Amino acid sequence: MNKLAGPLGKVIEGSLSRGLKVLVRDENIENYPVGALVVIKGTKHHYLGVITDIGIESAGETVKSFYGSRIGNELKDIAMDAIKDYVNTRFIEIALLGQSSGEMPRSADTIPNFYSDVVEVRQEDIKVFFGEENQKNLWNIGTPKVPGESTVYIPVDIEKLIELSFGIFGKSGTGKTFLGNILAGYMILYDDQKSSVDKESKRLRLLIFDMHSEYSLKLRDNKGNVIADGIASMNLFSNKFLRYTPDLELAKEAGLEELRIDYSDLTVDDLRLIAPIFGVSEGFLEHLGEFASILKRDKRCKLGDLWIWGLILDKDSEDKMMKDIEGRKILDEIKKRTNVEDADKLRRMILKVIKDRLGPSACSSFRSQTAKLKQLLNYPYTYITEEEKQTKKSSIDAIVDNLVSENGRSVVISMGKYEKETPLYMIMANLIARRLRERILSMIVRGEELKTKIVIFLEEAHNFLGRETYRMSPFGEIAREMRKKGVTLCVIDQKPSELDDDVISMLWTSFVFTLTDERDIGAALMGTPRASLLRKVVPVLERQEVLIHGEAVNFPVVVKVLNYKKAAEIFKEHKRRKLDLVRQIMEQG
Amino acid sequence: MVWASLFAVKENAIGEVACVRAGEIDIFVYPEHYSEIRVGSIIAINSDQVKPVGLAVNIAHEPRHGSIHPLRKGREEILREYPDIDYQHRLVLTVVYSSHVKGNTLYHVPASMPRLHDLAFLVNSNDLLDAFFRPNGEWNFDFLRYVIEAGAQPLTLRGLFFTHRDYFLSKDPNCQSLVRALARPLYMADPKNVGRYLECILEALR
Numbered sequence: 001m002n003k004l005a006g007p008l009g010k011v012i013e014g015s016l017s018r019g020l021k022v023l024v025r026d027e028n029i030e031n032y033p034v035g036a037l038v039v040i041k042g043t044k045h046h047y048l049g050v051i052t053d054i055g056i057e058s059a060g061e062t063v064k065s066f067y068g069s070r071i072g073n074e075l076k077d078i079a080m081d082a083i084k085d086y087v088n089t090r091f092i093e094i095a096l097l098g099q100s101s102g103e104m105p106r107s108a109d110t111i112p113n114f115y116s117d118v119v120e121v122r123q124e125d126i127k128v129f130f131g132e133e134n135q136k137n138l139w140n141i142g143t144p145k146v147p148g149e150s151t152v153y154i155p156v157d158i159e160k161l162i163e164l165s166f167g168i169f170g171k172s173g174t175g176k177t178f179l180g181n182i183l184a185g186y187m188i189l190y191d192d193q194k195s196s197v198d199k200e201s202k203r204l205r206l207l208i209f210d211m212h213s214e215y216s217l218k219l220r221d222n223k224g225n226v227i228a229d230g231i232a233s234m235n236l237f238s239n240k241f242l243r244y245t246p247d248l249e250l251a252k253e254a255g256l257e258e259l260r261i262d263y264s265d266l267t268v269d270d271l272r273l274i275a276p277i278f279g280v281s282e283g284f285l286e287h288l289g290e291f292a293s294i295l296k297r298d299k300r301c302k303l304g305d306l307w308i309w310g311l312i313l314d315k316d317s318e319d320k321m322m323k324d325i326e327g328r329k330i331l332d333e334i335k336k337r338t339n340v341e342d343a344d345k346l347r348r349m350i351l352k353v354i355k356d357r358l359g360p361s362a363c364s365s366f367r368s369q370t371a372k373l374k375q376l377l378n379y380p381y382t383y384i385t386e387e388e389k390q391t392k393k394s395s396i397d398a399i400v401d402n403l404v405s406e407n408g409r410s411v412v413i414s415m416g417k418y419e420k421e422t423p424l425y426m427i428m429a430n431l432i433a434r435r436l437r438e439r440i441l442s443m444i445v446r447g448e449e450l451k452t453k454i455v456i457f458l459e460e461a462h463n464f465l466g467r468e469t470y471r472m473s474p475f476g477e478i479a480r481e482m483r484k485k486g487v488t489l490c491v492i493d494q495k496p497s498e499l500d501d502d503v504i505s506m507l508w509t510s511f512v513f514t515l516t517d518e519r520d521i522g523a524a525l526m527g528t529p530r531a532s533l534l535r536k537v538v539p540v541l542e543r544q545e546v547l548i549h550g551e552a553v554n555f556p557v558v559v560k561v562l563n564y565k566k567a568a569e570i571f572k573e574h575k576r577r578k579l580d581l582v583r584q585i586m587e588q589g
Numbered sequence: 590m591v592w593a594s595l596f597a598v599k600e601n602a603i604g605e606v607a608c609v610r611a612g613e614i615d616i617f618v619y620p621e622h623y624s625e626i627r628v629g630s631i632i633a634i635n636s637d638q639v640k641p642v643g644l645a646v647n648i649a650h651e652p653r654h655g656s657i658h659p660l661r662k663g664r665e666e667i668l669r670e671y672p673d674i675d676y677q678h679r680l681v682l683t684v685v686y687s688s689h690v691k692g693n694t695l696y697h698v699p700a701s702m703p704r705l706h707d708l709a710f711l712v713n714s715n716d717l718l719d720a721f722f723r724p725n726g727e728w729n730f731d732f733l734r735y736v737i738e739a740g741a742q743p744l745t746l747r748g749l750f751f752t753h754r755d756y757f758l759s760k761d762p763n764c765q766s767l768v769r770a771l772a773r774p775l776y777m778a779d780p781k782n783v784g785r786y787l788e789c790i791l792e793a794l795r
Contacts, residue, residue: 062776065784071768071791078765079772079787086776 042112170513216414247416509550629748728770
């Protein structure tokens with residue numbers, strides 16, 4: 001597996017909780033990266049371990065005696081070179097992960113004897129401790145980090161992965177999206193494979209909120225260069241995904257479905273979640289529930305489900321809305337409900353009602369803060385009237401239909417040119433999630449069973465599942481209530497410490513790319529055995545290297561994630577073999 | 590055959606074994622060789638089987654009968670009035686037993702002990718020094734481990750290298766190969782003072 005021969009070193013001290021200290025025989029300590037797997041040959045068991053630290057200890061007094069003497073530097077260097085092997089000891093520290101003595105491997109609960117050999121990981125060891133790809137539930141995710149070069153692969157159990165919510169964490173540019181695409185591909189293949197042998201099995205649907213259009217269009221490197229097709233734009237999977245976007249030009253150019261927002265679907269909580277991003281004051285948010293209630297139901301306003309327009313409508317807004325067919329439709333509907341022809345007049349009337357009912361302070365807050373919400377006018381909106389609802393389905397309903405239907409497809413929401421518009425992203429995600437949750441709950445109430453299993457990929461998850469937002473967002477409810485009903489989350493974030501602790505504790509597998517903030521590392525490793533030892537591994541991971549721990553792998557392991565192009569070849573090869581098989585069966589009648 | 594030629598002429602002996610202790614051999618030096626002997630001299634002993642070799646680490650001049658009486662005379666006057674006075678004294682050289690010759694090969698490890706009255710010879714020709722310091726054609730200072738273990742201080746080694754200064758500098762004028770070869774045995778003998786030993790050695794060679 002690698003080019004280092006013989007034992008790498010010997011165990012000389014340590015404990016299960018503190019980790020083992022191993023003296024290294026190899027003169028070149030640079031061969032031992034943190035995060036690499038090793039095997040320790042105990043007397044009874046073979047142990048799997050991961051290098052968590054590396055070091056050199058020198059005979060300090062010798063070095064001091066050298067450098068305090070009046071010997072020329074050149075001769076000092078010569079002398080030190082001659083004795084360097086005597087004056088330093090090279091050691092590695094190892095966290096014990098698993099143990100095996102022929103039977104099924106399990107978490108380590110013993111430690112190897114003193115002076116046990118530490119050896120390189122062989123292919124057989126990987127098979128014993130991690131299993132082997134079977135292209136059913138187990139799919140190769142990458143090569144393990146080892147001292148030297150690795151040519152074996154670590155499989156991830158896709159079945160276990162999707163059974164429970166999981167997380168992908170890491171700083172920007174570390175490879176989260178590459179991994180997300182690969183996992184999504186494997187999930188589709190897993191589902192194909194499973195449904196071909198078990199017709200009764202629930203079909204898998206993915207709902208991917210794709211901020212940077214790297215699932216729906218093209219995957220890009222850190223410099224913005226196109227690397228490959230995103231999973232949903234691969235020909236191979238084109239019949240598996242529906243791609244939606246609020247970017248109407250992109251929809252036209254790339255053949256995606258348009259996704260317009262119907263603000264009448266927004267709740268007060270939805271607005272509360274996004275309003276701080278627009279810079280709306282706390283005072284305004286405190287009154288927001290009352291504002292909404294007045295706008296919806298006060299006999300002078302009577303805006304009903306168009307209440308949000310009551311916040312932002314004035315002469316400028318009206319002018320802007322008049323340029324858009326959807327805007328004109330909304331204005332007509334508002335006039336019909338309020339019997340007020342002019343937007344400025346309507347605005348004055350609303351302010352008066354608010355002043356009458358809530359006082360001048362609330363009115364002043366309303367007047368000054370609502371201007372900040374006019375950003376909503378820049379997003380693609382729509383309104384479906386009650387009459388239209390009889391014949392026309394909203395995009396969100398179509399999305400939910402696909403997700404819950406046996407014959408539906410997975411869905412990707414591509415943000416297109418709105419990739420930096422966090423409020424729009426949050427609005428869309430919350431609306432879809434809420435509608436999905438409501439649909440599932442209504443099915444359950446009707447005694448129907450959800451016929452699909454749904455995995456929701458949620459980028460920038462702290463916007464929905466943070467400490468402040470978790471209780472307000474429908475994703476919080478999905479995370480809490482929906483697992484047993486067949487909906488799980490793939491939580492993707494750069495700052496896991498900003499997620500609510502409840503959310504972290506619901507993640508049963510985590511893919512942790514490099515993180516440097518101690519709080520983020522702590523959050524990403526919550527619940528991992530030997531977390532205190534593995535903490536040292538996370539900050540030194542290189543790009544594309546990920547620490548995987550949890551249900552989907554037998555033991556925590558650092559993996560160099562498959563090159564995406566290679567993964568794409570695997571997808572194609574698998575598909576081709578499946579088609580060959582179908583052809584054979586058909587030829588045999 | 591350099592070692593055999595050294596022992597071939599017994600008249601060349603500079604003294605004989607007077608006492609043997611663990612790791613140390615006292616040599617009674619013949620008076621006519623007093624001036625040739627110093628701390629740092631290398632002494633080889635012609636014993637029966639193996640030939641012990643070691644480094645002189647101490648020299649003691651003492652009266653044979655317990656004490657001396659002050660004479661208040663210069664050396665020339667003393668020798669004129671007491672021509673055999675040197676025979677009333679003895680010069681005892683303490684050698685750390687660090688090496689031995691077997692056949693014609695030198696090993697830097699002690700072997701069997703010499704017997705009393707075995708003849709001792711001074712190793713001072715370049716051939717012999719080569720055979721001692723470079724037994725396999727390369728510097729080998731492993732004998733220093735025994736010398737330091739026996740208590741030799743950095744200044745003792747300064748004596749060794751000063752004694753053979755010309756020889757060392759003829760072989761390695763910039764001292765690089767010497768330092769490279771010295772570092773390991775010095776470290777093994779006294780890891781905390783390697784720098785100080787090397788400093789003293791290099792001072793002697795400067």
